Amino acid sequence: MRSNGVGEYEEVFRSFDEDGDGKISPAELRSCMRIIGDEMALEEAEALVKSLDSDGDGLLEMEEFFKLVEIEGGEEEEKELREAFAMYEMDGLGCITPKSLKRMLSRLGASRDLYTCEVMIERFDINGDGVLCFEEFKTMMAI
Structure with a gap:
């Protein structure tokens, strides 16, 4: 999946990384989610970052962000499959x-x-x- 979308994911990562430090903080994640119309409490953003933060620095590096994108994509795919299943x-x-x-x-x-x-x-x-x-x-x- 990533081979076709790496450049696209990197672009999205950079847009979320508002201060350009190469990492996404919970506040940056929350800010960008708000821009795309998805309200997220700071506590939710912190919990999400913590669940994916493999080095324990409280921030998402690019590879950790890719995991988030893959999880979100998987959830959407699951939802679509459930809708198709319901039709049959x-x-x-x-x-x-x-x-x-x-x-x-x-x-x-x-x-x-x-x-x-x-x-x-x-x-x-x-x-x-x-x-x-x-x-x-x-x-x-x-x-």
């Missing part, structure tokens, strides 16, 4: 059944028969229960 999981069972997969594919214009949907699910059904739970769905979407 129509029966209120907390899983994707062959029947719910068939209905959703039909709505998307990619109609399949029930047997084909069963085969599609079987390929990623790790525990063999005939349906896809969220973790199995995540595995399928990663491929």
Whole structure:
């Protein structure tokens, strides 16, 4: 992930590093979050910095900041996957059944028969229960 975005992350890091010392303080983190429309209490910023601060200086160096960006990106990806999962999981069972997969594919214009949907699910059904739970769905979407 980082290989494609290092320059972009460095640019964002520099914009957060208001005093140009090569480190982001909790106050700088809070200030920049406010600019992008996300209010953060100083205590929250301090706790976040502390959780990622590997050298204990109370500041985020660039590599530590990259970890923050990756965490935030991972949370967004998880949210998007959960939303997609919910679209396919129509029966209120907390899983994707062959029947719910068939209905959703039909709505998307990619109609399949029930047997084909069963085969599609079987390929990623790790525990063999005939349906896809969220973790199995995540595995399928990663491929």
